Amino acid sequence: MGGAGTIAISGCLGLFDDEEDEPEEDEPEEEENGEEDEPEEENGEEEAAEMYEVEFLEFDETIEVDEEEALLYAGLDEGWDLPYACEAGTCGQCTARYDGDANEVISHDGNEYLDDEQIEDGWFLTCVGYAEDDLAMETNVHPDDD
Incomplete structure (x- = not known):
């Protein structure tokens, strides 16, 4: 065994x-x-991600913004008082303006407020707007103000 x-x-x-x-x-x-x-x-x-030079005319400042960062948050990170509410592209409180066709320098991810003609006129939403090129933008403006 x-x-x-x-x-x-x-x-x-x-x-x-x-x-x-x-x-x-x-x-x-x-x-x-x-x-x-x-x-x-x-x-x-x-x-x-690409970086773009974005001038916030109201603050007379130019900052580098990552193409993956919404313009609203880039400005807020600088401590600037920028208007916004929904942060989803539906209310229009964060509307800004570019001197030209905004389609040339901005891409929207979730715009439900502006129509195509307004965007072609330079309007965009900073909460869902992402830089695709260097640009200068005017904040604290609204298309209804025209």
Whole structure:
């Protein structure tokens, strides 16, 4: 019996060794996955957001604004008193004006207030407006004031 017990133990150890080999095989896959994540990080670096010079005429200041930052928040970050309410592009309280077709320098993400003609006339919403080029803008104005 002693010999059989030894064989059983050896057999069990052999089974455990096989199972231990499997997780080791999984571990390199995890490392490979980690390596796959690195190119994604590199892609994120390659896709770094553009910066644009935006002049806030009312404050006589020009700041660099990331293309991924709404113009309203760029101005608020400077400590400027800018009008806004809904922050969703529906109320028009944050309306600003560019001297030209706003489509040339601004993209909207959620505009439900201004029509296409108003945007072509230079109007845009700072809460959902993102710079696509350098620009100068007038704040604290409203299309109804024309």
